[in-house]
Amino acid sequence: MPVALVTGGSAGLGRALVHTLGARGWTVVTDGRDHARLAAAVGTLPAVVPVVGDVADPAHVEALAREVGWLGRLDLLVHNASTLGPLPLRPLRETSTEELLDVWRVNAAAPVALTRAVLPQLRTASGVVVSLSSDAAVEHYETWGAYAAGKAALDHLTLTLAAEEDLTAYAVDPGDMRTAMHQDAFPGEDISDRPLPETVVPQLLALLAARPPSGRYRAASFAQVPA
Template identity: 35%
Template sequence: MAAHLITGAGSGIGAVLAERLTERGDDLWLLARDARRAAELRERFPAAKTLVGNLADPAKLSWAFGHQALPVELDSLLHVAGVVELGRVGDLPVKAWQDTLNVNLVAPAELTRLLLPSLRLAKGHVVFVNSGAGLSAGAEWSAYAASKHGLKALADSLRQEEHAGGVRVTSVYPGRTATPMQVKVHQQEGKAYDAERWIDPESVVRALLTALDLPRDAEITEITVRPGK
């Protein structure tokens, strides 16, 4: 039975991913920002184990994990959680930059560092759910795109560092996907939201699982998923 740790399992892509892995009978570890969120995740995924650690405060993740049992061997670490704050460079305050970079970049780096021993033992797989904004930045997307460009760099470096030891690394670049984050984006853009225009989270998860399930003789390093309509 494979063991997976997922961030962002409470909604959107992360929730669908947790559902599909649960259906397969895999062993799930779900990261929650606090005890209340952990209880909600256990209610939704009764077979899963939870870890508490706030991605918004990555400097405290090591301390938090020091008080909890971690998986000894981990087949995959799936970075799905993220935040977005749109705004022009001339308007975005420092806090918006710090909050975005903490959750989207610094926390994944720290979480990966803390769990690398477990991943190395299993010759596991690190998957970063990035974004189309990790490849190209548009107006008012500076903070989010910067965090996602950084996440691509993190994945690329990690892949080169860990390849010889058997740890695989994949970046997934979804276009606009019908998730609660996309609802927030539309609110910030002042646009009407129509879920039918965007990618179903299920489609992103199917692409991700293709990389995760690939035989060991090959590695999918990058997947770009775009709306088909």
């Protein structure tokens, strides 16, 4: 039975991916900061192991690695948990150094720490690392500076780990989605024209099935596989 670790499984793309992998027979370890929200999202799924905590907390990273260690292998690690930073989004001139660091701890440093913690299990299974990126990592949008810089760093760190550790790793831009985080970025605006995160999951599965060389990819570039 394949094993996945998907951070940020209580909402959005993380939740959709956890449900799909669970339905396909995977054992999935996932997390979220809010106990009630995580339980409501995945608590009824029999093959899912929910772990409450913040990915930027070293003790939580250890807890996730411990769960993976008990399972003995890790076929897929998905760095999905992230933060926009202070809301409403603001120009960099109004963003403090500590606020920048808080965003980068979650969006860039935490995925490196987690990957490092589960390297033995990734190697055992010849596992794949997927870091959810953004077009903001390569474009320059006003008020998105803190988040965008964190995602750009995540891209680079993910692919550097691939080179250093002989891993297969992908930085993946999933495109705009109709999620709570996206709504937070555009308060008061109608985002109903954005696709639901469930529509991105088949694209991610197609990427994993194709298993191209490590690199940065757009999810929409991959033909969808049957759900």
